[in-house]
Each structure stands twice: as structure tokens, then as C-alpha cells.
Amino acid sequence: MRYMVPFMLLIAACQSPEKGPETRYAPREVNVYSHRHYDVDKQLFALFTERTGIVVNVVQAGDDELLARLEAEGAKSPCDVMITADAGRLGLARSRGLLQATQSNVLAAAIPAHLRDPEGYWFGLTMRARVVAYDKTKVKPEEIADYADLTKPRFKGKVLVRSAENVYNQSLLAAMIAHEGADAATAWAKGIVTNMARDPQGGDTDQLLAVAEGLGEVAIANSYYVGKLMASTEPEKQKARERLGVLFPVMSTHGTHVNVSGGGVARYAPHPAEAMALLEFLAGEEAQRLFSEGNKEYPVRPGVPVASELQAFGPFTADTLNLEALARLNAEAVKVFDAAGWR
Numbered sequence: 001m002r003y004m005v006p007f008m009l010l011i012a013a014c015q016s017p018e019k020g021p022e023t024r025y026a027p028r029e030v031n032v033y034s035h036r037h038y039d040v041d042k043q044l045f046a047l048f049t050e051r052t053g054i055v056v057n058v059v060q061a062g063d064d065e066l067l068a069r070l071e072a073e074g075a076k077s078p079c080d081v082m083i084t085a086d087a088g089r090l091g092l093a094r095s096r097g098l099l100q101a102t103q104s105n106v107l108a109a110a111i112p113a114h115l116r117d118p119e120g121y122w123f124g125l126t127m128r129a130r131v132v133a134y135d136k137t138k139v140k141p142e143e144i145a146d147y148a149d150l151t152k153p154r155f156k157g158k159v160l161v162r163s164a165e166n167v168y169n170q171s172l173l174a175a176m177i178a179h180e181g182a183d184a185a186t187a188w189a190k191g192i193v194t195n196m197a198r199d200p201q202g203g204d205t206d207q208l209l210a211v212a213e214g215l216g217e218v219a220i221a222n223s224y225y226v227g228k229l230m231a232s233t234e235p236e237k238q239k240a241r242e243r244l245g246v247l248f249p250v251m252s253t254h255g256t257h258v259n260v261s262g263g264g265v266a267r268y269a270p271h272p273a274e275a276m277a278l279l280e281f282l283a284g285e286e287a288q289r290l291f292s293e294g295n296k297e298y299p300v301r302p303g304v305p306v307a308s309e310l311q312a313f314g315p316f317t318a319d320t321l322n323l324e325a326l327a328r329l330n331a332e333a334v335k336v337f338d339a340a341g342w343r
């Protein structure tokens with residue numbers, strides 16, 4: 001409990017000292033372990049408390065650390081809801097026995113089936129596409145329709161992408177394996193290694209900035225990193241955005257690879273009802289709109305307005321592969337990257 005920070009101290013602060021302890025009540029609460037560190041999440045938790053009176057306690061940790069901590073705490077864990085990025089990691093949490101199956105008509109109605117676990121172990125709450133950002137001064141958008149186009153000789157020494165140790169790349173490759181098989185995925189990964197502008201380094205935003213600096217011509221990145229760059233007031237990023245265009249490559253006959261940030265109810269959740277209430281709130285219209293505006297993510301809930309920065313990228317066709325496959329094929333994706341020499 002060392003890192004447990006009560007998110008809303010308001011309730012304690014509002015208790016009048018004259019009333020004495022007998023009139024105090026234990027507020028309903030929900031304990032969240034989250035890999036996300038965004039302001040919009042804090043804003044949403046505060047709104048949830050305002051609406052329901054349920055206090056949200058947040059523990060923040062790195063992705064692998066979060067799973068390790070849940071595992072170490074076992075049945076004594078205070079965690080009610082685990083929130084993390086990438087369906088691959090959510091699926092991993094399920095397979096390690098850290099989440100529980102749940103049933104919610106509200107979530108089933110709000111979230112398209114392919115963006116949540118078939119048995120309710122986890123739910124996608126915000127969606128992102130793995131897009132290609134390109135240098136508008138060097139690349140014609142019609143040169144890239146498919147992720148496979150990035151492996152053509154035309155892009156030798158021009159492709160910027162982060163390490164294969166990163167789960168976003170592992171999930172992209174897992175989706176390719178699901179659709180086209182391991183051989184095609186291996187050929188793609190080898191082709192990208194051949195075309196890399198440099199050895200993988202940094203995160204997605206670093207790849208975008210590198211394109212703007214002329215270190216390469218195309219970068220693979222999650223859409224919210226591009227959206228945030230477009231919305232940034234930092235001079236370096238404002239300069240970069242003038243030069244960058246965004247494309248939504250497809251996987252042959254399938255759409256653009258998408259993934260989610262999402263959450264699930266912890267296996268030993270002490271407050272399962274509050275946990276479900278929080279997940280249902282986060283899938284609601286208001287929260288979905290705020291996720292998009294605040295963090296430049298796509299709502300998972302259909303019909304919710306999308307942030308203007310994302311609207312400017314134009315519409316795209318998302319792959320409808322059930323994201324459960326990303327965890328199932330993760331180990332194979334890691335092997336393929338290894339074989340391809342993508343570090």
C-alpha cells in the first residue's frame with residue numbers, strides 16, 4: 001500500500017470536526033492500478049467521484065511492474081481495476097490469472113466486440129491506430145497503401161521505428177501473423193530491418209521527430225503520438241508537424257492495425273461492484289469524448305465525437321480482428337522479430 005495515493009482527499013477534508021467520529025462513514029472506494037499517467041485519466045476519475053461518491057485511489061507503475069506487483073500480492077492485492085495500454089498486455093494479465101471474468105450489458109453495448117475480451121476479462125476503453133507518418137516533402141501518400149509497401153527498395157534506409165521489445169510493435173506483428181501467417185510476417189519484419197534508417201531507439205514520438213529532422217522519410221507510430229504532436233505548443237514539435245503527413249496502411253485485405261488502452265477487474269478485487277461502475281463510466285459517452293479530446297485517442301464507443309486533430313487525419317478502415325489474438329500470438333511475434341534480427 002506504500003504507493004497508494006488517495007485521489008480525492010475532499011471527503012476527509014469536508015468532515016466537520018464538531019460532528020465527531022461517530023457520524024463519519026467509510027466512503028465507497030475503488031483501487032486502480034494504472035500504467036497510464038495522463039491528465040485526462042485524473043480528470044475522469046475526479047468526475048467519477050463527483051458523480052458517484054466513490055473515491056478512486058490510483059497506483060501508478062510501469063507496465064511490466066504492474067503485472068509483477070499484482071502477481072506478488074496475490075489474493076491479498078487491494079487492486080480492483082487494472083488499466084494498461086495494449087490488448088497484448090491485457091491478454092497477458094488474463095493468461096497470468098490476474099483478472100476475472102465479468103458480465104456487463106452496459107459494456108457489451110458500448111464497446112464493439114472485437115475491442116474487448118470475449119469473456120469479459122478486459123475491455124478496450126480507448127482505441128489507437130498504428131499509423132505511418134511521412135515527410136510531406138519527400139513521400140507521396142499514394143506510395144504507401146499497405147504496411148508491406150514500407151519494405152520496398154524505395155524505402156531502403158528511410159524507415160524509422162522503435163525496438164521490437166516494445167509491445168506496440170509486437171501487437172502489430174501478431175495481427176499480421178493472425179491474418180497472413182508467420183512466413184509473411186517474417187518476410188515483412190526482415191524487409192523493415194533492411195530498410196531501417198537507424199538501429200531502433202527511442203519511443204514513437206522520437207521516430208516522428210526524426211522524420212521531421214530528415215533522418216528518414218517514414219515512421220511507424222501510434223496515432224495519439226501524432227495527434228499530440230499536432231496539438232503541441234512546443235516549438236520543436238510545431239516545426240515538425242508542418243512536415244508530417246499521416247497515412248493509415250492496411251494489411252492486404254484487412255484494415256489498419258488498431259489496438260486499445262483498456263481495463264479489467266482484478267482477480268481478487270475487494271470492491272468488484274465499484275470496479276464495474278468505474279469501467280462502465282469510462283465507456284460512457286462523456287468519458288469517451290474526454291479521452292479523445294484530452295489524449296487524442298479514438299473513442300471505442302461508436303458515435304462519440306473524435307478530437308479535431310484526429311479528424312484532420314481523415315477517416316480510415318480499422319482492422320476488426322478480435323484483439324484477444326494479440327496476446328495469444330505475442331510469443332510467436334517475439335520469435336519472428338528475433339529471427340528477422342529486429343532488436
Ligand SMILES: [Fe+2]
Binds near residue numbers: 085222
Ligand atoms: Fe503509448
